[in-house]
Amino acid sequence: MIDDREVVHAASALRAGEAGASTEAIARATWSVLAEPGDGVAGSLIRELGAAGALELALDAPSPADGRVDGSARAHRALAEGRARWRPRAQTRALVDALHGASQVGARLVIPGDPDWPDSLDDLGEHAPPALWVRGDARLLRATPRVAIVGARAATGYGEHIAAEIAGDLAAGGATVVSGGAYGIDGVAHRAALGVRGATIAFLAGGVDRAYPSGHQELFTRIAGHGAVVSELPCGAAPTKWRFLARNRLIAALGQATVVVEAGWRSGSLNTAGHAAALGRPLGAVPGPVTSAASAGCHRLLREYDARCVTCAAEVRELWGDDTQEASASRRQDPDRTRLLDALGTRTPLDVMEICRRSGLAPDRVRALLGLLDLEGILTRSDAGWVRAANR
Amino acid sequence: MIDDREVVHAASALRAGEAGASTEAIARATWSVLAEPGDGVAGSLIRELGAAGALELALDAPSPADGRVDGSARAHRALAEGRARWRPRAQTRALVDALHGASQVGARLVIPGDPDWPDSLDDLGEHAPPALWVRGDARLLRATPRVAIVGARAATGYGEHIAAEIAGDLAAGGATVVSGGAYGIDGVAHRAALGVRGATIAFLAGGVDRAYPSGHQELFTRIAGHGAVVSELPCGAAPTKWRFLARNRLIAALGQATVVVEAGWRSGSLNTAGHAAALGRPLGAVPGPVTSAASAGCHRLLREYDARCVTCAAEVRELWGDDTQEASASRRQDPDRTRLLDALGTRTPLDVMEICRRSGLAPDRVRALLGLLDLEGILTRSDAGWVRAANR
Structure with a gap:
C-alpha cells in the first residue's frame, strides 16, 4: 500500500x-x-x-x-x-506529503536512538510517540532542567504576570520552558523565556508547519529560531480536540516538573497536570484569588491532585530538587524571654519581684534573663530597676 | 498567703x-x-x-x-x-480583684467537670487551662460543630470578603465560629456570624473585662450578648505577647478545624495553625494572589504545614468530615468518541471511510459510534454522509 x-x-x-x-x-x-x-x-x-x-x-x-x-x-x-x-x-x-511538508519548514525527524531523543518520553511506555517532528534546535529536547509551564488560554492579567515572572526567571537560570503554544499562559511563558534569551519548546497538537492558533504564527517562528517547535503529528496534520489532549502527555512527560499557573475548573491544563501526576513528575500549582474563576483549576489541583503550592521561581526549582537556598530554619524564641520582655516598659523601672509578678517567672529565672538581655543591650538598669532600652 | x-x-x-x-x-x-x-x-x-x-x-x-x-x-x-x-x-x-472583676462584667468560671467544660481542651494535656472565664453563653463551648477562623490583623479587602463569606455561611449552617477578637480577619469572622444570628466565641489574651483592642469594645459586648467572650486569664489581666501566643492554642484546641484566611509570612495566625496541626486538628488555608503579602502565610501553610486548600464554606465543612455534597465523579469521556466528533463538521457530510481516515479509528468502531451518537441526536445522517447536528 x-x-x-x-x-x-x-x-x-x-x-x-x-x-x-x-x-x-x-x-x-x-x-x-x-x-x-x-x-x-x-x-x-x-x-x-x-x-x-x-x-x-x-x-x-x-x-x-x-x-x-x-x-x-x-x-x-x-x-x-x-x-x-x-x-x-x-x-x-x-506520507510523501508529510515528508515534503517537513522539508519545506526545515523540520527534522527525531526518533529513539537519535542523540537528541528525550528518554523521558519513554516513561509513556506503549503510549510514547513513535517519532517527533522538530523545527528548531532538537538538542533542547535533552537539555536539563526542563520545566513545563502551562495554563489557561483565558488568563487574567494576574496569571500572565506570574507566568512571565516565573518562566523568565527559570529560563534566565538555564531551564528550558516547555509549553503548548496556546494563547494565554502558554504564550506568555514562551515569550518570557525568549525575552531573557532562554530556551523554550512548544509542543503543538497539529503539524509543526501549521500555526495553531494562527495568531501565534510569528511566535512559533521565533520559537523555531531560538528554541524548538515540536509535534508527534506529521506536517499537514490538523489539531483536533483529541490531539490536544494527547499532546498534553508529551508536555508532562518532557518536563521534569509541571507548573499550572492559571486554569479554569475544567481547563485542559488539568489534563496536563493529571499526566504529570500519573508519570510521577512533581506538580506545582500557582494559587490565586478564590474569587477568580481562572484560578479555580489551580486550587482544585492543590485539593485533589496533591499539587504543591508554588508562588515564585525558587519554589518551582524546589520541585525538581534544585533547592539552592537553605531552608529557613524556624528560629524559636525562648518563651520566658518573651514573657519577661512583655513585663517591661521603656519608662517605669521595675524591680525583680515586680517583674516576677508581671511575667509569672521565678526570681532566679528573671535574674538570669535580665543578665542576658542586659548583655545584649536590650535592657538598661538603674537604681530604681529595669527598663527596656529605648532604641530597641 | x-x-x-x-x-x-x-x-x-x-x-x-x-x-x-x-x-x-x-x-x-x-x-x-x-x-x-x-x-x-x-x-x-x-x-x-x-x-x-x-x-x-x-x-x-x-x-x-x-x-x-x-x-x-x-x-x-x-x-x-x-x-x-x-x-x-x-x-x-x-484573687479578690479577679473575682470582683468577673462579677462586675457577669463573667462566670467554667472548670473541668462543669457541664459546659469543653473536653476538647483536655487534648492540651498539662498545658490545658485550669479554668475558663466566660462572659455570655458558656454552653457554646460544647456546641458542635465549632470552627476556628483566624487571620491577619492587616487584612485586605479580599481577605475580609472571603472571611465574611465563609464565616457567615458556616454560622448560618449552625457552626460556632471561634476566633481571637483581633482587628482584621478575626473581627470580620465574628461579625459575619453575628450578622446571620449565628454563634461565635472570642478568645481573649487578657481578662474578659478588658477590651483589647479597645476599638472592639462594642463588638465584644455584642459577642457577650449573643455568643461568648472567653479567657483563661482572670479579670484585670493585661494581654501580653506571650498571652497572645498561649491564647492561640485554646482557639486551635476548641475548634474542630482551623481555617486561616489571610496571614503574613510571620503572622500570629501561623502559630494558631501550628497548634491545630500539633493537636491533629484539620487545618485549612485560603489561597490568595501570590503578589499579596497578606496571603504569604496561607501559602506557607499550604507548602510547609500540609494545610488543605479551602476556597468556600463547603470545602471548610469537608475538613471535619461534613461532606454533604457528593464528590463530583470525574466523568471520563470515551476518547474514541472525542476523536470521532473531532473528525466531523456541521457542513460537509463525510462517509465512513473518510471519518476513519480523519479520526484514525477503524470502520467498525466508527460505525458503532455513529449509531450511538445518532441516537443521542448529536449527529445527522444524509445520503452524502454524516455531519454534526447544528444545534448541538
Whole structure:
C-alpha cells in the first residue's frame, strides 16, 4: 500500500539527524501518519518488532505471521482492530506529503536512538510517540532542567504576570520552558523565556508547519529560531480536540516538573497536570484569588491532585530538587524571654519581684534573663530597676 | 498567703455554674491568677492532686509532703521552680480583684467537670487551662460543630470578603465560629456570624473585662450578648505577647478545624495553625494572589504545614468530615468518541471511510459510534454522509 521508492525520495529531502533516512526512520515517520497519538497497540507492536517490522505486520494481510505477536486472543483482537484503524490511512500520498511538508519548514525527524531523543518520553511506555517532528534546535529536547509551564488560554492579567515572572526567571537560570503554544499562559511563558534569551519548546497538537492558533504564527517562528517547535503529528496534520489532549502527555512527560499557573475548573491544563501526576513528575500549582474563576483549576489541583503550592521561581526549582537556598530554619524564641520582655516598659523601672509578678517567672529565672538581655543591650538598669532600652 | 474567708466572700458574687464556689472552683480560679497560661508544671500538679491539693502543695513551704509528687529529682526541681514563679503572685488582693472583676462584667468560671467544660481542651494535656472565664453563653463551648477562623490583623479587602463569606455561611449552617477578637480577619469572622444570628466565641489574651483592642469594645459586648467572650486569664489581666501566643492554642484546641484566611509570612495566625496541626486538628488555608503579602502565610501553610486548600464554606465543612455534597465523579469521556466528533463538521457530510481516515479509528468502531451518537441526536445522517447536528 506504500510505494517505497517515492517515500525514500521524499525522505531524503529531510534535514535528517543521525538516524537519517534509515528504514527505521521512514517506518517511524509512517507510523506517525498511520496512528493517532497515543495508540497503545501501535506502540506495543513497535516495541516488540521495531518500527519497520511492526509496519510490515500492520499493513500485511492477516497471516500466520501474526503469531510473531504474543499469542493471546486479546492481543490478536487488538491487532485486528489496529489494522482496521491504520489501513484507511496507509496511502503513499499522505506520507510523501508529510515528508515534503517537513522539508519545506526545515523540520527534522527525531526518533529513539537519535542523540537528541528525550528518554523521558519513554516513561509513556506503549503510549510514547513513535517519532517527533522538530523545527528548531532538537538538542533542547535533552537539555536539563526542563520545566513545563502551562495554563489557561483565558488568563487574567494576574496569571500572565506570574507566568512571565516565573518562566523568565527559570529560563534566565538555564531551564528550558516547555509549553503548548496556546494563547494565554502558554504564550506568555514562551515569550518570557525568549525575552531573557532562554530556551523554550512548544509542543503543538497539529503539524509543526501549521500555526495553531494562527495568531501565534510569528511566535512559533521565533520559537523555531531560538528554541524548538515540536509535534508527534506529521506536517499537514490538523489539531483536533483529541490531539490536544494527547499532546498534553508529551508536555508532562518532557518536563521534569509541571507548573499550572492559571486554569479554569475544567481547563485542559488539568489534563496536563493529571499526566504529570500519573508519570510521577512533581506538580506545582500557582494559587490565586478564590474569587477568580481562572484560578479555580489551580486550587482544585492543590485539593485533589496533591499539587504543591508554588508562588515564585525558587519554589518551582524546589520541585525538581534544585533547592539552592537553605531552608529557613524556624528560629524559636525562648518563651520566658518573651514573657519577661512583655513585663517591661521603656519608662517605669521595675524591680525583680515586680517583674516576677508581671511575667509569672521565678526570681532566679528573671535574674538570669535580665543578665542576658542586659548583655545584649536590650535592657538598661538603674537604681530604681529595669527598663527596656529605648532604641530597641 | 491567701485569706480564705475574703476569697470565698468574693467568689460568692460570681454567677457560678454547677461547680459553683466549691473549693475546687476557687482553687482553679486561684491557679488562673498564679500561673501564666500553659504552665505545664501547674497543669501536672493539678492533674495529680486536684486543683486544691496542688495549690496547697504549691504555696506551702517546701516539706516532706513534696513526696506526694512523683519523686524524681527533675520533678522536684520543677516544683521548686514553679513555687518560685507562683509565690510572688500569691496575694489575696489579686484573687479578690479577679473575682470582683468577673462579677462586675457577669463573667462566670467554667472548670473541668462543669457541664459546659469543653473536653476538647483536655487534648492540651498539662498545658490545658485550669479554668475558663466566660462572659455570655458558656454552653457554646460544647456546641458542635465549632470552627476556628483566624487571620491577619492587616487584612485586605479580599481577605475580609472571603472571611465574611465563609464565616457567615458556616454560622448560618449552625457552626460556632471561634476566633481571637483581633482587628482584621478575626473581627470580620465574628461579625459575619453575628450578622446571620449565628454563634461565635472570642478568645481573649487578657481578662474578659478588658477590651483589647479597645476599638472592639462594642463588638465584644455584642459577642457577650449573643455568643461568648472567653479567657483563661482572670479579670484585670493585661494581654501580653506571650498571652497572645498561649491564647492561640485554646482557639486551635476548641475548634474542630482551623481555617486561616489571610496571614503574613510571620503572622500570629501561623502559630494558631501550628497548634491545630500539633493537636491533629484539620487545618485549612485560603489561597490568595501570590503578589499579596497578606496571603504569604496561607501559602506557607499550604507548602510547609500540609494545610488543605479551602476556597468556600463547603470545602471548610469537608475538613471535619461534613461532606454533604457528593464528590463530583470525574466523568471520563470515551476518547474514541472525542476523536470521532473531532473528525466531523456541521457542513460537509463525510462517509465512513473518510471519518476513519480523519479520526484514525477503524470502520467498525466508527460505525458503532455513529449509531450511538445518532441516537443521542448529536449527529445527522444524509445520503452524502454524516455531519454534526447544528444545534448541538
